[in-house]
Amino acid sequence: MIIGGSPEARLSAMRDGGETVLAATTYDLAGYRIVKTVGIVRGITVRTRSLPLTIVGGFRTLFGGRAGIFTALCETSRDEAFELMLDHAREVGANAVVGVRYDTGPMVGAAEVLCYGTAVVVERA
Numbered sequence: 001m002i003i004g005g006s007p008e009a010r011l012s013a014m015r016d017g018g019e020t021v022l023a024a025t026t027y028d029l030a031g032y033r034i035v036k037t038v039g040i041v042r043g044i045t046v047r048t049r050s051l052p053l054t055i056v057g058g059f060r061t062l063f064g065g066r067a068g069i070f071t072a073l074c075e076t077s078r079d080e081a082f083e084l085m086l087d088h089a090r091e092v093g094a095n096a097v098v099g100v101r102y103d104t105g106p107m108v109g110a111a112e113v114l115c116y117g118t119a120v121v122v123e124r125a
Contacts, residue, residue, distance in 0.1 A: 023085075026098065035122065036120060041116065042085055042114060043087070043114070044084065047076060074113070081113040082100075
């Protein structure tokens, strides 16, 4: 759910068990002030496709064009890594993550995605 702010901030929130964790690619959150830095949090996932879908996707790469099978795999992997990072932030007592970044590994029928940032405690300014 988009909370607000500039497109660069890409503020978002995830609701899970009533706890909202804010996340932003920037190092501050408009309307909030950081009162405590907790540390680095991360979420990592490696997802694979079934062999038949990998073969179909492989043929698609031979002829060029958009490989929707791999696009869906990447999107699912990014979503899962992001949610795992927010879970990690909750575990360490943070209510926000700033400086969120993604890193990916090589993909041959699989997608490895790391999502990381700095867990912080914020309060309304």
